[in-house]
Amino acid sequence: MAFKFSRTSNERKATVHADLQRVLDEALRRSPIDFGITEGHRTTERQQELFAIGRELRDGKWVEVSRRVTNCDGVEKKSKHQSGEAVDLYAFVNGKASFDQAHLALVAGVVLSTAKDMGVDIRWGGTFGSKDLKGWDYPHFELRG
Numbered sequence: 612m613a614f615k616f617s618r619t620s621n622e623r624k625a626t627v628h629a630d631l632q633r634v635l636d637e638a639l640r641r642s643p644i645d646f647g648i649t650e651g652h653r654t655t656e657r658q659q660e661l662f663a664i665g666r667e668l669r670d671g672k673w674v675e676v677s678r679r680v681t682n683c684d685g686v687e688k689k690s691k692h693q694s695g696e697a698v699d700l701y702a703f704v705n706g707k708a709s710f711d712q713a714h715l716a717l718v719a720g721v722v723l724s725t726a727k728d729m730g731v732d733i734r735w736g737g738t739f740g741s742k743d744l745k746g747w748d749y750p751h752f753e754l755r756g
């Protein structure tokens with residue numbers, strides 16, 4: 612059986628790049644696991660709010676105080692969410708949203724293979740390269756380039 616995006620997920624999907632939308636629609640059709648969209652396009656203001664999580668401004672400099680959620684400050688370093696080239700997904704398991712690594716890896720498998728079949732180059736946050744953040748952003752998918 613094929614899953615369908617909720618109205619909310621569809622609204623979020625509509626905020627991102629057309630290639631990403633096509634891949635998400637096809638991936639959900641093929642997917643063995645249901646999934647939804649928590650966030651698509653992001654304003655600079657929202658990116659700055661997220662950057663501030665886990666950080667404090669001390670003497671004009673950002674200092675890390677706890678777990679960060681993004682490396683992108685929204686101005687000097689922009690997130691692909693700001694250009695509508697990224698989405699955050701969740702798995703939907705047993706009637707609720709799951710951010711479990713194993714569930715999101717299943718979602719990533721179908722999204723990445725579908726993207727490849729469609730000739731769209733997508734990168735998954737679960738495989739981001741930087742050493743200290745490796746595998747930190749499992750919900751995140753973005754267009755490469």
Ligand SMILES: [Zn+2]
Binds near residue numbers: 698750751
């Ligand atoms: Zn993201």
